[in-house]
Amino acid sequence: MNRTALVTGASSGIGEATAKALLADGYTVYAAARRLDRMAGLAAAGVRPIALDLIDDASMVAAVEKILGETGRIDVLVNNAGYGSYGALEDVPLEEARRQFEVNLFGAARLCQLVLPAMRTQKGGRIVNVSSIGGKGGEPFGAWYHATKFALEGLSDSLRMELIPFGIDVIVIEPGAIRTEWGGIAHESMLRMSGDTAYGPYARRHARLHERAGTRMASPPEVVARIIARAVASKRPRTRYPAGGGARWILLIQRFLTDRMQDRLMWRVSQGGA
Numbered sequence: 408m409n410r411t412a413l414v415t416g417a418s419s420g421i422g423e424a425t426a427k428a429l430l431a432d433g434y435t436v437y438a439a440a441r442r443l444d445r446m447a448g449l450a451a452a453g454v455r456p457i458a459l460d461l462i463d464d465a466s467m468v469a470a471v472e473k474i475l476g477e478t479g480r481i482d483v484l485v486n487n488a489g490y491g492s493y494g495a496l497e498d499v500p501l502e503e504a505r506r507q508f509e510v511n512l513f514g515a516a517r518l519c520q521l522v523l524p525a526m527r528t529q530k531g532g533r534i535v536n537v538s539s540i541g542g543k544g545g546e547p548f549g550a551w552y553h554a555t556k557f558a559l560e561g562l563s564d565s566l567r568m569e570l571i572p573f574g575i576d577v578i579v580i581e582p583g584a585i586r587t588e589w590g591g592i593a594h595e596s597m598l599r600m601s602g603d604t605a606y607g608p609y610a611r612r613h614a615r616l617h618e619r620a621g622t623r624m625a626s627p628p629e630v631v632a633r634i635i636a637r638a639v640a641s642k643r644p645r646t647r648y649p650a651g652g653g654a655r656w657i658l659l660i661q662r663f664l665t666d667r668m669q670d671r672l673m674w675r676v677s678q679g680g681a
Contacts, residue, residue, distance in 0.1 A: 411435045411478040412639075413470075415459060415518070416488030418445035420587030421537060424632035425485055426454045432636055434483065437474050461488055461514025462506065471521040480529055481522045483639050486515035487537040491552040491593040493617075494600025495610065504551045511555035516562060523575070531574040533639050536563045537631075538579050540654050544661050544669060547677045548597050548606070548613050567646065578638050578645070583652030584625040593617055613677045626651030 412429045416422035417438035426438040426449055438449045439459035446456040457473060460466040474481055489511040492503055519534055526532030541549065542556035560579060567577035594617045601610035630651035638644040649655040661669060 409435055409478065409480075410482045411437070411474060411480050412483035412485065413437045413439060413457075413474060413481055413518075413522070414485040414487060415439045415461070415514075416537075417449065417454075417456075418442055421582065421585060421628045421631045422485070422487040423449060424628040425487060425635050427452065428629075428632040428636040429483065429485075429639070430454055432640065435478055437470075439470060440488070459488075461517075462509045464517065467514070467517055467521060471518070475525055481525050481532065482529070483533045483535065484518060484522050485535045485537065485635060486518060487535075488514065489537070489555070491541075491549065491596075492600075493548045493552060493593045493597035495548055495604065495606040496550040498601045498604050498606065499551060507551050508555055508558075511552075512558050512562065515559065519566065523570075526575050527573045532576075533644075534563075534566070534570075534575065534577045535635055535639065536577065536579050537635075538563070538581050540581050540583050540649065540657050542579075542581060543658060544673075546613075546673055548601060548610055549593075552593070564646075576644060579647045580631060580635055580638070580650055581647060581654055581658065582631050582650045583654030583657060585631060585650075585652050586625040586627055609678060612679055615679065616677055624653050 410433065412434040414422050414426045414436060417426045418440035426436045430436045430453055436454045437457045438446050438454045439457050440446060441458065441460050443456050443458055450456050457470050458466065459470045492507050515536060536559055538559050539556045541553045542560040545553045563577050563579045570577065594614050597610050597614045601607060634648050634650045638648055649658050
């Protein structure tokens with residue numbers, strides 16, 4: 408039986424690595440992103456690039472219809488696309504906050520809506536939502552990003568229960584620090600939004616933390632891709648998988664610290680031990 412997978416945010420990083428991993432496992436893989444030109448390498452390897460914009464409903468509908476028209480099924484949806492726009496909550500315009508929710512949460516939810524009828528007809532499927540360790544705890548200047556990931560975690564838990572009768576599973580992946588474009592985007596937005604405001608001295612220190620995390624403790628995206636491929640292949644996958652970049656240890660530490668202890672620890676780390 409030919410198995411089909413749709414991977415979003417596949418022009419680089421975790422999405423690109425996941426598309427390659429699922430292709431190697433025998434899937435017909437559709438790699439989705441806004442810019443098709445950035446997926447020429449995937450196309451050469453046998454992956455099928457498809458244009459997809461998570462803030463354009465018509466784009467999402469067209470992508471899913473194209474896949475179903477060509478293969479007749481969608482077995483795996485990997486909701487990987489997302490970004491981290493940082494800055495003090497007081498400084499970030501609500502327009503930017505809403506856009507981050509559109510991409511990180513509502514886009515993923517809409518794709519779930521679009522693929523679920525086919526998965527129910529097939530009597531099976533896997534939805535993989537790429538969250539973050541940031542879906543379990545906050546950090547200074549990341550309020551909106553963390554809010555999207557907390558929301559994605561809650562959405563995933565509720566959806567997983569709803570889909571029990573249909574044999575469809577929902578899996579959450581919680582990456583730590585990963586060597587992708589994400590860190591650069593978060594760093595730039597933090598400085599742009601708050602680098603010269605009342606929060607400036609603190610935001611600039613925290614931006615340096617993102618730089619250090621991106622070089623010292625970050626794992627390659629292939630680490631996350633292997634975990635996604637393993638989870639999809641499992642007959643009974645776990646509901647959550649920490650992945651790379653110290654994720655397992657950070658999540659473990661959070662379980663044993665009070666909120667105030669976590670606040671103090673995160674602030675000290677944020678400010679370089681200041």
